[in-house]
Amino acid sequence: MDFELSAEDAAFRDEIRTWLEERRELIEKTRAQTAEYGGEKALELHRVWEKELYNGGWAGVAWPKEHGGRDASLFQQALFTEEYVRARAPERINRLGLGLIGPTLMVYGTEEQKKEHLAKILSCDEIWCQGFSEPGAGSDLASLRTRAVLDGDDYVINGQKVWTSQASYADWIFVLVRTDTEAPKHKGITFIIADMKTPGIEVRPMKQINGKSGFAETFFTDVRVPAANVIDKPNNGWKVAMTTLGFERGTGLGSPMVFNRQWKELVELTKETQRYDHKASEDPDIRKRIAQGFIETRVFELTNKRVLSQLSKGKQLGPEASLSKLFWSEMEARLEELQIDTLGPRGELATGSPDGGEWFSEYLYARASMIYAGTSEIQKNIIAQRVLGLPKE
C-alpha cells in the first residue's frame, strides 16, 4: 500500500501543473470576464481558452493518441482534473463532445463519421449537446417517444427533448429516437446525430430555479436527418446509449479537490460569520457538522483512490460508479446546506443583493446533483440490483 505517484504519473502531473501555471494570467482574465459578461461574449472567451488547451495538447487527455489525445489512464485523467480544478481553470464547454459522443464514435462510428467529427470535437470547433431525456422519459429513458421515420435516404424526426444542456449554442446533437413502435421499448431505439442548424430544430432555453438558463427544450418538427447519421445500426440505439452512459460514469467519480476546497472555504466562513447569538465556529452543532464534512470529504477522496487503484489493475468501472455518484452528490448537498445554515438569516439573500451572494443558487444546484445523471433513487436501485444482486422483482 503506498500513496506515492509513479514517476510517469508524477511527470504527467508536473507537466499539466506547469502548463496551467504558465497561463495563470489568461485563466484569471477569462474567469473574471466570463463572470462579468455572460452570453455570447463569455462563450467567445471560453472558445479562446479551449483553443489554448487544444494547442497545448490538453483538450482531451483521455483520447487515444491516434485521435489527438494522450491515452491518459483513468488515474492520469483524475490527476488532470485535480490540477485543472486547483488552477481554477475555466469550465469546459464541450464536455459532451469530448467525454460522451467522441468516445462513442470511436467505438461505434464509421470511418466517415470519425473523420468528419472527432478532430473538430477536440479543437472545440464543434460543440455538442445531448438529446436523451424527454418530458415523459427521464429516469425511464427507454420509454422515449421522439419519433424517427425513414423516408428515402433520410429520417424525419418529430418530438421533444428536455434538459438539453448547451443546446442554444451547440453545433451538433446526438439524439435517441424511436424508430420501431412495435418492438419492446429498448429494441426500437436508434442513436442518431444531427446538425443543430437543420431546419425544424428549435431550441427554447429553460430557466431553472437557481435563475440560470444553461438547459433548454429542443423541439424537432419534421427534421430531415440523413440515414447515414445513424450511429451503428437502426434499432440498436439502446446498446450504443448504454456505452455512452458508461463513459459518463467515469466523470461520475467526481473531483475530491472540488469538495476539499468547498469544505475549507466553509470553515473560513464559520470563523467569520456571526450566527444568531454567537460566532458560527463556536456553535457546537456547526462544529459537529464541519467535522462531519471533513470526515466525508476525506472518505470520498480515499474511496476515489481505492477505486482508481483497482481500475489501474484492469478492473472495469461498472455499477460501482453509482456508489461514487450517490456519495458525492449527497455529500455536496450537505456541505451547501451547512453553508446556508451558517449564514442564518443572510442565507436567503440573492446574488447581487447588498449582503447577498451566490450561495443559495449553489445550494439549489447541489440539490439538483441528486437528480441529474441518474437520481439518488435510481442509483440505489442500481446498487441494490447490480452490485448486491437483489432481485428486480
Place this chain on the structure above:
Amino acid sequence: MDFDFSDEQYMLRDSVRDFLTKDCTPAEIRRIWEDPTGRSPQRWKKLGEMGVLGLTLPETYGGAGMDEIDLVLVLEEAGRNLLPEPLLEHTAVGAPLLAKAGTEAQKSEWLTKAAHGDATISIGLAGAPYVQDATADVVILEENGELHAATQDRLTLTPVQSVDGARRLFKVTAELDAETRMGDANGDAAWAFDHAAAATAAQLVGVADAMLQSAIAYAKEREQFGHKIGSFQAIQHKLAETFLLVESAKSAVYYAAYALAKGLEDAPIHVSVAKAYAGDAERRANYESLQTFGGIGFTWEHDLHLWLKRGRALEAQYGDSDWHRRRIADWVYTKA
C-alpha cells in the same frame, strides 16, 4: 499510488478468515457466552501458531515484524467472526506498546510469551471505566499520566456483565509503583489510544459487513406477498445505503492503519475519521439488518443479536463517533 493490499496481506486475511469461519461459529460464540472464562485457550494458541498474536512484534521476540497495515484486515475478520479473545487489547495495542515503552525486564519477561500465546496482555487506558480481559497476565494501565504494566498480584477485579456475553469486563483497582511503571507515558498513552481506536474501527467494519451480508442473503430468500422481500424498493434502498456506508468506512479504516504504520504526524485525525465513520456505518447496519430480518431477527435463537450487541458495544469504545467528531472539530479550529 496503490491504495490496496498486497497478495501476501490478502493471503493472511484469507487464512485467518478460513480458520475463524470454522472455529468461531455462532454456536461457539453462544458456548463462550455461557462459559465461565469465556475464552478458548486452544483458539488463542492456534492464533499464536499462525503468527497472528505477535504480528507486529519484532522478530527478536518471536513476532512477525509486520505493521498496522498487515494487521488491519485480520482485525476486520476478528470483528466479522465475533472473535471473543482479546486480539485488539493484546496484538493491536498491548504487546507492541510493551515493546515500545516497557523496561528491558518487562519486555524480556513477557513479549516472547505474548507472541506465542503463552501469555496475554490487556490494556486499561484513562477514561475507560471497564477493562476487557483484566484477568490477563499483564494489564497495562494508565494512571496519573503514567503507564504501568501490572500483573495479577497488583490487581483487584470486580467483574461486570455485558449484554454481549463474549466480552469479559472488569472494574479494576491497582497497586502501582516504580516497579510497574513503563516508559514515558504522555506520548505512549496517546499512541495506545489511537491504536485501540483504529483497531476498534476495523472490527466495527467487520461486524457491520457480517450483519449487512446476512441481511442481503435473507432478503434474497424470504418471500412475502408472492415476492422475495429483496425486490421491494424500501429494502433495496436501505441495504444499498448501508452498503455504501460500510464500503466507504473501509477506505477510512485502511488509511488510518497506513497513517499509524508510517507514523504520520496527523495520524490521530485519520484515526478519528475512521472511528467516527465506522461507528456510524456499523450503527446503520445494526438497524437495517434487524429491520430486514423483521420478527425473526428479534428472537434469541436467531444469531443476529450476537452481532447487534458486539457492534453496539464497540461503538462506545475509545471514543464514540461524536467524541471523535469533537476531536476533529477542535483540531480544525485550533490549527493554523
